[in-house]
Amino acid sequence: MARHVARRAPRAHWLLLLLGLVVLLAALSFNGLVTGVGGGTGPSQAYASPAPRQVTTGGPVLRLDTPTPVTRRMRDRTIALTFDDGPDPRWTPQVLDVLRRYHAHATFFVVGARVNAHPELVRRILAEGHEVGSHTFTHVDVSAVPAWRARSELAWTRTAIAGATGREVTLFRPPFSSVTTALTAPQYEALRDAAGSGHVAVLADRDAKDWQRPGVSAIVRAATPQGSAGAVVLMHDAGGDRSQTVAALDQMLPRLIREGYRFTTVSEGIGAPSSMVQATVGARLSGAALRWAQAGAGWLTSAMNLLLGVALVLGVARLAVQVVCARRHVRRVRRGRRRRPEVTAPVSVIVPAYNEAANIAATVRSLVASGYPALEVIVVDDGSTDGTADIVERMRLRGVRVIRQENAGKPAALNTGIRAARADLLVLVDGDTVFQPDTVYRLVQGFADPTVGAISGNTKVANRRGLLGRWQHLEYVIGFNLDRRMYDVLGCMPTIPGAIGAFRREVLLGVAGVPSDTLAEDTDLTMKVLRAGWRVVYEESAIAWTEAPSSLRQLWRQRYRWCYGTLQAMWKHRPALHESGAGGKLGRRGLPYLAVFQIVLPLTAPAVDVFALYGLIFLPWSELAVAWLGLLLLQGFTAAYALRLDRERLGPLWTLPFQQLVYRQLMYLVVVQSVVTAVVGNRLRWQRMVRTGEAAALVGAGPSVR
Template identity: 55%
Template sequence: MSRQAPKAHWPLLTMLLIGVVMMLGIAAVTGGHRGEQPNHYKTDGTADEVPGAVARGGPILSGQALDQPGIRLPHKTVALTFDDGPDDYTEPILDLLDRYHVPATFFVIGSRIPGHVDVLRRMVRDGDDIGVHTFTHPDLSGIPRWQQRLELDQTQFAIAAATGYLTNLMRPPFSSEIADINYPIWHSASRIGPYRIVLTDLDTKDWAHPGVDKIVDAATPPGDDGAVLMFHDGGGDRSQTVAALDKLIPQLQSRGYTFTTISRAAGDRSPWIAATLGERIYGTITLAAVQLSLWFSFTLTVLFVCAGVLALARIVMLMVLARRHAKRAETLRSRRDVLPGVTIVVPAFNERLGIEACVRSLTSLDYPDYEVIVVDDGSTDDTSDIVRSLDLERVTLIRKENGGKPSALNTGIAAARHEILVLVDGDTVFESNTLRELVKPFADPEVGAVSGNTKVANRQGLLGAWQHIEYVMGFNLDRRMFDVLECMPTVPGAIGAFRREAIQRVGGVSDDTLAEDTDLTMALCRDGWRIIYAPEARAWTEAPASLTQLWSQRYRWCYGTLQSMWKHRHAVVEDGRAGKLGRRGLPYLLLFQVLLPLTAPIVDVAAVFSFMTEDAVIIWGTWFGFLAAQLASAIYAFRLDHERLRPLWTMPLQQVVYRQMMYLVVIQSVASAFYGVRLRWQAMRRLGTLTAPVSEPPVTHEPAPVDNARVEGGRVGP
C-alpha cells in the first residue's frame, strides 16, 4: 500500500468550503422574510423632477412611455394587489378571495417561490394576476442597471418554472402611492423596460400592523372612486391583513364595487407570455439553487446548535465526573502505601539528548524496590554509551536490533523481575513521588493498568501554552471521566503502569497500530481489567516546539487512535465491564474526536460568514458563550491540577489557531484511513530542555533532580 500522505482531499475540502460560502451567500440574500419598512425611500431629487402628467395620472404606468400619465381605475372598481409573497399567509388570502369570488394581483419575490410553486399555479388557475416584485427585494434606485436586470430576469425565470408563463406586470419594492412618487423611484422605473409598472392609489401600510380597522379605513376609496389597493401577503405576520380583507371586501361589494385584476383594468386580454423551454429550465435551476441553499442554511443552523449543545453537555459532564474522581482520588491517597516491586521499562531509539535526564530521574525516585530496564532499540547514536557511562546500580541496559517501540517494550517486559511494570518514554522525567502514586491503585486486584499525569515541560510561548492547556484541560479531564465511567481508552506511553498478568493475557504490546498505548489499553478494557487515572503521578515531557512537529505528532496519534478504534470495534457488542469501552468510550471518541472535528471547518466558515448577515449576533453570541463555558472548565481543571491560571489568557487565540490545526489533523487522518495509507512512525526533533520545571504554587510536590540535562536537537522514535 501507499505510504505517502494523501493530498487530494485538500482541494476537495477547499472546493467544499467555497461551495459552503456560495450556498450561505444565496441563502443570506434570498432567505429572509422581506416586507415594507419605514424610511426606506430615497430622498434625493424632488417631486418637481417627475413629469407632472405622471404625478397627476393613474398608478398603472407603461414602462415604454413613462412620461405619460398612468391608467386610473373606473368608478366603483378596485384592484386588490399583494406584495412580498408567496408566503405562509398567501394561501389563506387565496381561500378568502375564493370565498368572495374576488380576483387579485400578486407581486411576487422570486426567492420566495421555492417551496410555494403550487401557490403560484393556483393563482393561475383562479384567474389571478402575477407580477414581478424583484428576486431579493432591493431598492432599485440604489443598485446598478445590470443588477436591476438580474433581479427582474431571475424572478421571471422563477415564475416561468412554476407556471410555464412570463408576466408583463412589475411593482418596484418600496414604492407606494402614485401621488407620492419621487424622482429616484420614477428614474429607476424608466430603466426597467417593457413592463406595466404598477404603483398604488391607496397604501394600507398593513406591514406596520396598525390594526384591522385602520387597514380597512386606509383601503376604502373616497366616494365612488376606483382605486388600486396595496396589501402584503408576505414579509411577516399578516393575520391583520387577512382579517381586514374579510371585513373590507363585503363592505365594498355592498356599496356596488367590482373587483378586477391589473391586466383587465389596463385593457390587456392576458398578462401571460408563454415561456420558452430554455427559460423554464433556467428557472428550474434557479429555484433548485435557492431551495438547496435554504435547506443547507437550515441544516447548518441545526448542526451548529447540535454541536454547541453537545460541546456544552460534554463540558458539564467532564466537570461533574472530574469532581467525583477528585473526591475518590483523595480517598485513595489517604490509604497506606502498598509498595510492590516495580520494573520500569524505557524503550529508547536515538535518545542521546534526553536519555540521561530520563534515567537519572528514574533512579532518584522515593521508592524502595524497583529496577530500571533501558531497551536500546537499535539506536544509531550513542544512547547506549550514555546509559552505560552513568553506571547506575538499578539500571539494566539491553541492546537489540531495531524492531519498533512495541518490540522494545515486549523485550523489556520479558526481562522484568517484578509483577508491576511501568512503561516510560525515553523523553520523560518523573517527580520523586511519582512511582508511589502510580502503583498505589494496584492494591485493588481488579486494576490492570494505571495512567499517570503527563505535564508539558516547555510551556513557554504560545504553542507551549496551548499544549499545556490541552494537557491539563483536555487529556486529564477526559481521563478523570473515563476512570469514573470505567472505559479508559488510553494509558499514555509517557507514564503508565501495568500488571504483568494483564499484559500477558492480551498477548503483550501489539504493533498492529501506530498508537500502541491506546491499542494495549483498549485490549485491557475488553479483557475486563479496570484502568485507573492517578493525577498525582506526574511525569514531565517535552512537547513539540514547532507547528510542523506538532502536526507530525498529532497525525500519528490520531491515525493510531482510528486504527485502535477500528481494531476494537467489536467491543460495542460485548457484555459486562468489557462492553463499557464499546458502549461509552468508543462512541465518545467517535463523536468528539472524529465526527465533530470533521464538521468544524464548515461551522467555522459559517460563523465567519455570519458577520455579513443578520444572524451575526446569534452566532457570535453562541460562540462567546461556548468560549466562556470552556474557560470555566479550564479554570476548574487547572485548580484540580494545582496550576496557575496565567496561561489561560491564550485560550481565545487557541480557539482560532490551534483548534483549527487539530481538526485539520483529524481530516488528514480520516483521509489516510480512507485511502488505506500505512504510516511509518513519525519522528520528532527535540529543541527544548528536558528538565522538569517546578509546578506553579500551590503544588507541594517537587520535581526530581535531573542535573539540568539539555536537549538541543535529535530524534525520538523508531
C-alpha cells in the same frame, strides 16, 4: 520508530473539503438571503430628491424603456386591486376566497422566494383569472442595492414564476414604493434600469396602508377612489397579520360594485394585452432548479441548526460529566489512599529510545533519583544513530542497563525490555520524559488493589513557553487529564500514555506484550488490558514531564499519528461492544465516547465553522457574541477547575480564546486527514518528533516549572 513503506498521501480530499465548504457557505448564504424577506416601511427616502415631474404627476403604470416616459391610468370606475409581498399560505387563500366570492380580479406582485416556497398558490392565482407581477426575489429595495443585485433579483423572480407556472411576467412593483407622487429619483433610476430587462413598473393611485393595521374602516377609506375615478390600489396579502385587509375587502367590494365599479387586473384596466407570456422550456427548467436549490438550502440550514444544537448539547453534557466524574475521582482517591497498604515491591522501568540524545540523560537521571527502594532502569536503544546508548553507558549509573538492538520500532523495543526486566511491576517511559522524585512511588501505589492491572500517570508539558506550548499545556490538563479522571470513574480508560504507565508483568505477558500492528501502541495495549478483565486507573499525583512538539509541523505529525493509530485501535477492538466486564465498559462507554468526541464531532467542525461565518453575515452580532462568550466562559470555568485539580496556575487561561480560534482548527484538520487516510487504505509511517532537550532542563526543577 518503525519504518513502514508508505504510499503518497492523498491530496484531492483537501480540494474536495474546500469545495464542499464553499458550496455549504453558498447554500447557507442563499438561504439567509431568501429567508430574510419581509414587508415593512423600508429605508427612509425623506432626503432623496423627487422623480421627474412628468412621472410623479402621471399615471401609476410606467413604461420607461423609451427616451420619454409613458404613463397610463385606470379607466373610470375601474379599480385594479394589487397585493404585495405574497404568496402567503395563510392570507393569500383568504384574499382569493373574497375575490372569488364577488367575481373580482386583481394583480398579485409576488416575492420570488415565496413563489418557490408556495408555487401552488401562484398557480391558483392564475387559475382564478388574476394577474401576477414581480416584487423582487427577496423584497429588497432596488434603489439601495448595486445594479447587479437589482437585476439578479428581477431575473430570479421571473425564473421562479416561470418554473411554478410556465409563464413569464413583465409587470414589476418595487418594494417599499407607494403612490406616484412619492416616487424618488433613486427609485425612478432603478425602475428605468428594470425597464431595460423588459419590465413595466406599476405604482399606485391609492395606498391602503393596511400594513400599519389602522382598522378596517380606515383601510376601506384609504382604498376607495374619489368620485368616479379609476385607481390602482396598493394592499398586501403577506408580510404580517392581514386579517384587517381581508375584512376590508369583504366590506369594500360589494359596496363599490353596487356603485358601478369593476375590479380587474392592471393590464386589463389600462386596455393592454396580458402582461404574462409563455415561458420557454429553458426558463421552466431554470425555475425548477432554482426552486430545488432554495429548498435544498433550507433543508441544509435546518440540518446545520440541528447539528449545531446536538453538538452544543453534547459539548455541555461532556463538560458536566467530566466535572462530576472529576469530583468523584478526587473523593475516591482520597478514601483509597487512607485505606490501601503501601506498595514497595521491586519495579523495572523500561525506556525505549531511538535518537533521544537530547533528553535521554535527563530521563535516566530523573529515574535514578526517584529514591524508590528497589528500582532497575532498562534503556532499550532501538538502533539509534545519534549515540543515545553511548550517552547512557558513559553515565555509569547504578541499576541502569542498556540493551542495544537493530531498529525494529517502539513496540519491539518495549517487548525487549519486558523480557529482560526482573521485577513484577513494570513502568514504561518514553525517552524524552522526566520524572519527579516521587513519581515512581506514587505511580505504583494503585497496585495495592489486586484487580488493577495498569495505571496511567499524569503527563505534563515541559516546554510550555509561547502560544503553542501553552495551548498544548491546556489541552493536556483540560482534555487528557479530565478525560482520564472520567474514564477511571467509568471503568473504561482507553489509553495509558507512553510517557508514563505502570503494568503488572503478568498482565503484559497475558496480552502477549505491546502490540505492533497499530501506530497507537499505547492505546492498543490499554484496550487489550481492559478486554483481558483488568481495571485500568489514573494516578494524578504521579507526574511526568514530557517534551511536546515545538512547531505546528511537528504537532501535525504527532497528532496525525495519534489520531490514525486511535482509529486503528478502535476498529481492532470493536468486538468489545459485545463483551461483558471491563471489556464491555470499554466497548459501550469508551469507544462511543472516542467515536463521538474525537472523530465525529471534529469531522463536523469545519461545517460548524462555516455556519458560524454564515451567522456573522446574516444573524445579529449581539446574539452571536453572547452565545460565544457564554460557551467561552463555560470552557473557562472547566479549564480553571482542571488547572486547580492539577495544582497549576491559572495564568495560561488568557490563551483559551485564541486556542478556540486557531488550535482547534488544526486539531480537526488532523482528524479529517486521519479519517481520509484510513478510508482510502493508505499506510501511515512512524513520524518521529525532533527533540530540543527542553525536558532535560526539568531535572532538579520539579514542580516549580509551571
